Amino acid sequence: MDRNVDALDWTLLQSFSAVVEAGSLSGAARKLGQSQPTIGRHVKQLELVLGVDLFTRAPRGLVPTVAGLEIADMTRDMQSAATRLRRIADGKAGDLNGTVRITASVVTSHFILPRIIADMRQVMPEIQIDLVPSDTTENLIFREADIAVRMYRPTQLDVISKHICDQPMAVYAAKSYLDRIGRPETLEDAARLDFVGFDKSDVIIRVLNDFGLTATRDFFAVRCDQQAVHWELIRAGCGLGGAQTIIGDADPTMERILEGQLQLQALPIWLTAPQALRTNPRIRAVWDYLSEALVQQIDA
Amino acid sequence: MDRNVDALDWTLLQSFSAVVEAGSLSGAARKLGQSQPTIGRHVKQLELVLGVDLFTRAPRGLVPTVAGLEIADMTRDMQSAATRLRRIADGKAGDLNGTVRITASVVTSHFILPRIIADMRQVMPEIQIDLVPSDTTENLIFREADIAVRMYRPTQLDVISKHICDQPMAVYAAKSYLDRIGRPETLEDAARLDFVGFDKSDVIIRVLNDFGLTATRDFFAVRCDQQAVHWELIRAGCGLGGAQTIIGDADPTMERILEGQLQLQALPIWLTAPQALRTNPRIRAVWDYLSEALVQQIDA
DNA sequence: TCCTATCCATTCAATAATGAATATCAAATG
DNA sequence: CATTTGATATTCATTATTGAATGGATAGGA
Incomplete structure (x- = not known):
């Protein structure tokens, strides 16, 4: 020994x-x-x-x-414990200058956060932002981040979290695609069109079943698990697919489908941070800013 | 900065x-x-x-x-990551000499493991054993231990676990107490006697309710959360209380109560270890030994 | 009250860790 | 095929870190 x-x-x-x-x-x-x-x-x-x-x-x-x-x-x-240690110490030292690392789903990072962060930088130029797009599993979220923007309620114990808002969802298709194929007027019409699905997740299948449409994995024309790419596939005219309205409506080349008949469940947005960092003023500042900005983003 | x-x-x-x-x-x-x-x-x-x-x-x-x-x-x-790192490395180095840390509930550590560990030391003298009695919460178990003996199925993801056996439970009282008070023959008799309870946990209350006895927190004569002390209170004649038969039957001053009528649910024994340590031959050896010894302990 | 044991801070010689410079190698590039 | 780039090992003077020794201070025990 x-x-x-x-x-x-x-x-x-x-x-x-x-x-x-x-x-x-x-x-x-x-x-x-x-x-x-x-x-x-x-x-x-x-x-x-x-x-x-x-x-x-x-x-x-x-x-x-x-x-x-x-x-x-x-x-x-x-390593992750050491970096978090640094954050805690920074908080105790009362130093507002420095970096805050935010993690969010790939889609959120891509379509929603850039504008918010740009504005935040103007208001709080002394705080740098690291954005970590990641669809990793829950218990690894805080390996590299101080604040997480997630689409589900966290179940971990040592975190503080806040339900920010619910993002409305809708079914979209590319205008060019609809021009070619024709605009569906009923659910049955839509069922005959192509759908863009997820490779592993069966969320979409379950949603469709809820609306009385029988769908299996083969039902989808194209599948992709990377949600950001998933959206690009829909944009490119591969078929129909669900998306947050805040993303879909912002794109002039896209069009909502069956607006009244196919109401998707809204996506909850949760802000989460490790309990130990609640006293860090810098992280607190970013937390507060995100809380407001994410809500306004929806209302607008 | x-x-x-x-x-x-x-x-x-x-x-x-x-x-x-x-x-x-x-x-x-x-x-x-x-x-x-x-x-x-x-x-x-x-x-x-x-x-x-x-x-x-x-x-x-x-x-x-x-x-x-x-x-x-x-x-x-x-610190805990570092010690686990050491264990992993030891496993890779194929070194059987060294220490294995076992954690178990206070009661198990007190009444069951000592004999098993004594025997194990004779069979595997090259392995030292650290025993950490602890009733800590699940996710802190492996902060200081390689192997945990627990009374519940682990829910963590990064562990391997094995259901060893189920330990029968019974209700006991001190003979001296019963000599003084009289031996209860029916559930109703028993309900008039004193019970030793847990301070926080309401396990006992729920069990009694299942048997048709209404019990609240005030029902108990003495309460104590430290399970080993809890047993000593029963031994000292404070009242009735549940215990594993392997503990209760081994004590000549104690006596089972209402054997046929008050059948308590058996306590499952689970062996658990961090996934990362599964390749460590030393820990593996102790794991295998414990698996067998704990079963024999029950059968005997 | 004095004595002992234990603790922390400081000093300075000795030691151990460090880095600039250099040699060498392999893969990518044109 | 020669050249460039980026990598790892080795050497040795330099630097920074270390620890034995010492002093001061406090709490507990005789």
Whole structure:
């Protein structure tokens, strides 16, 4: 047994973590503000202490081994704790200058947040914004972000959250597509047209079933899981598809379908942040701004 | 802005973490195998970098400030990730020697595990066992342990788990108590006796209600949330109370009550471990041993 | 009240970690 | 095929970090 477990120097882990993320010793050295030989030594020593090879040395950089990848999962946890620690400390120090990281679904990041962030920057120029578009699972949301904009109520315990608004949804199609195919006047008409679906999720199928239309996975003409691309497929005239009205109505090339007959359920918008960051004034400021801006965005 | 966020040296955090746990610079230094001045400097520099006071210097040691405590939550996360990292690496290195940390409820730790662990040590003397009795909430279980013995099915995602057995339960009372009060022959008789309850949990109340006895919180003569103490209260003759038969039957001063009429639901035993540790042969060995031993314990 | 044990801060010599410079290699580029 | 780019290892002087020793201070016990 080689000394105490606690005696494992965290500096080695920090360097290791940076190498995994950067993909090279040099890159990691730049990230950490240190020199390449130092990082190289750290990695070498960590491999020595743990008795495991962590990387295979390749000419273009270091590629993690299987063991290296598993260990990287742990250092990622440490990394996210460390960055959050920094945020907490910043909050205590009362420093308003700095960065706030916002994560949101890809679609929201694409179509909704840019304008809001642009305005926010004018009001609070001392706060920089990092936007992280991501459709990752719930418990990984805060690995890289301070505030999350999500379409569901969070179930985690250590977060504060607020229901902002409900975004209305509607079914859209490209005008060019409708010109070619004809405009459906009844649900049955629509059922004969093409639909753009999701690859994995069966949300759309369930919605259609609710309206009395039998739909299976084969029902869809085109499928794509990336929601932003999903919308582009609809825009390009691949068929019908659902979208937030705030996105659909803003696009002059698009047209609502069966407005009265096919009412989709509104999408709830939740703002979420880790409990520990509630005292950070900078994050608080962005939170408050987003709360208002997202509502106005809908009303407009 | 003071340099990059990533430039915060993890060594400082490690020292800080050790100081919080040890309660003093000297203690932390011993833990980490470093000198007291070094740790002191690390803490001082961390306070400088973060711009926050982390401790109030007291003559008997360092007491964390409010900010220090919040930040300690984060370093605790890092700490647990680091120790788990060590376990993963040990597994990869194929080293069977070393320690396995087991956590279990206070009662299980007290009455069931000691014998099993004693036997296990004879079979696998190269493996040391740390036993952590704890009734903490589910998602904190693995902060300090490799394997958890729990009385419920785990709901976390990143764990492997196995249903070992179901421990029969029965209602007990001290013989001396029954000699004094008289032995109840019907449920109604029993309802007039004293019960030992839990302070917060309302499990017992619900069970009694299921048997047609109306019970409220006031119904109990004595209440205590520490389950091991709860059992001692029953042993001391404070009243009736439920317990695993394996515990109750082993005690000659205790007696089952209303054996046929008051059948309590059996307590499931689950073995749980973090997914990431499934490849660690040492932990695997203990896991396998516990799986068998816990079952035999019941059958015997 | 004095003694002891334990703690933190400071000093300074010794040590360990660092980085600039350099050699070497491999892949991409024209 | 030669060139450029970006990578890793190695060396050695420099720098920063470290720890033994010391002093001061406090709480608990005889």
